[in-house]
Amino acid sequence: xxxxxxxxxxxxxxxxxxxxxxxxxxxxxxxxxxxxxxxxxxxxxxxxxxxxxxxxxxxxxxxxxxxxxxxxxxxxxxxxxxxxxxxxxxxxxxxxxxxxxxxxxxxxxxxxxxxxxxxxxxxxxxxxxxxxxxxxxxxxxxxxxxxxxxxxxxxxxxxxxxxxxxxxxxxxxxxxxxxxxxxxxxxxxxxxxxxxxxxxxxxxxxxxxxxxxxxxxxxxxxxxxxxxxxxxxxxxxxxxxxxxxxxxxxxxxxxxxxxxxxxxxxxxxxxxxxxxxxx
Numbered sequence: 001x002x003x004x005x006x007x008x009x010x011x012x013x014x015x016x017x018x019x020x021x022x023x024x025x026x027x028x029x030x031x032x033x034x035x036x037x038x039x040x041x042x043x044x045x046x047x048x049x050x051x052x053x054x055x056x057x058x059x060x061x062x063x064x065x066x067x068x069x070x071x072x073x074x075x076x077x078x079x080x081x082x083x084x085x086x087x088x089x090x091x092x093x094x095x096x097x098x099x100x101x102x103x104x105x106x107x108x109x110x111x112x113x114x115x116x117x118x119x120x121x122x123x124x125x126x127x128x129x130x131x132x133x134x135x136x137x138x139x140x141x142x143x144x145x146x147x148x149x150x151x152x153x154x155x156x157x158x159x160x161x162x163x164x165x166x167x168x169x170x171x172x173x174x175x176x177x178x179x180x181x182x183x184x185x186x187x188x189x190x191x192x193x194x195x196x197x198x199x200x201x202x203x204x205x206x207x208x209x210x211x212x213x214x215x216x217x218x219x220x221x222x223x224x225x226x227x228x229x230x231x232x233x234x235x236x237x238x239x240x241x242x243x244x245x246x247x248x249x250x251x252x253x254x255x256x257x258x259x260x261x262x263x264x265x266x267x268x269x270x271x272x273x274x275x276x277x278x279x
Contacts, residue, residue: 047078049141053107057114058150060132062157068118069134073107080108084137087117092129092154098122107138129154166201169193171231171261171268178257178273185211185247185255185276187239197233203263204228207239210258211246218255219246223262250278 023036029043056072069087088100099122105115117134132152139145174190187209195201206223221244229237241248255278259271 050075050077050079050081050107051140051142052076053081053083053136053138053146053148055136055148055150056110058134060152060155061116062155065121065123066118067122067132067157068116069132070114070116071134072112072114073105073136074110075107078109080106081138081140083107085115085117086133086135086137087119088133089119089122090131090133091124091127092131094127098124123157128158129156131155164196164198164200166195166198169195169201169203171203171205171263173261173268173271176259176271176273178255178276180276180278181240183250183278184241185244185250185257185278186241187244187247187257187259187273188236189239189259189271190236191231191261192233192235193231195233199232202230202232205231205261205263207237208260208262209239209244209246212256212258213250213253215254215256221246223260252278 020038021033021036022038022040023033024031024043025036025039026032026043029045031042031044052075054074054076056074058069058071061068061070067089069085071085073083075081083105085103085105086100087102088097090097099119101117101119103115103117119132122130132155134150135147137145137147170193172192172194174192175188176190177188179186179188189207191205193201193203206228207226208223209221209226211218211220226239226244231237239247255276257273259273261268
């Protein structure tokens with residue numbers, strides 16, 4: 001049996017739109033998200049490399065017996081880089097390096113920062129003028145090394161001499177040698193002080209000499225007769241018949257002396273020398 005056709009209407013719900021995945025969609029960024037399909041402006045990038053370190057300022061600072069190189073270094077990028085510093089000194093006119101020092105700094109951007117590399121004691125008494133060389137070496141992002149030099153030549157360096165103190169000097173008596181020249185006697189006394197070895201430091205002494213012949217008293221030359229003698233940290237005192245009259249034209253015999261020194265009014269103990277025979 002034929003009858004009217006039946007129409008069936010089905011209502012189909014559309015599939016929902018997928019939720020966007022937010023993130024950084026730039027593959028060159030540090031935080032690139034491969035699953036993100038919507039950029040949320042969160043991308044971050046590495047700082048620009050520091051491929052050039054410039055010397056903003058550089059000068060020498062001279063004081064006492066030392067020299068400093070003072071400098072400010074800047075990077076052309078946002079990233080940091082290491083700078084290797086070498087600072088050396090040579091006598092003017094010579095290739096000899098008498099002192100060298102080094103330093104390493106991490107340089108970041110164009111910050112105002114001052115570094116110091118100091119040369120220690122380098123003074124040579126043979127020289128008054130010096131050459132100073134400062135260098136900086138760094139590596140760029142491609143692995144190439146660069147070096148910057150600065151030279152200061154023929155720099156005069158005045159050394160401050162330390163003050164010499166001659167206070168509280170004490171005498172140090174040592175060997176006392178009786179000798180002869182023909183029928184005249186001589187006396188060599190190693191008499192020094194314990195202070196600084198400088199010509200401005202000395203003690204003034206007087207010397208008395210008692211002379212014995214063949215074990216018996218022969219004569220005496222008192223303090224005031226033998227002059228005033230300067231005693232230094234190094235040296236000796238030499239007396240002969242031109243200073244000590246009792247040393248002159250002696251007859252044959254065996255001679256000995258007893259010697260004392262005097263500083264102001266203070267008189268030393270007795271000192272005896274060797275025996276000398278005059279024929």
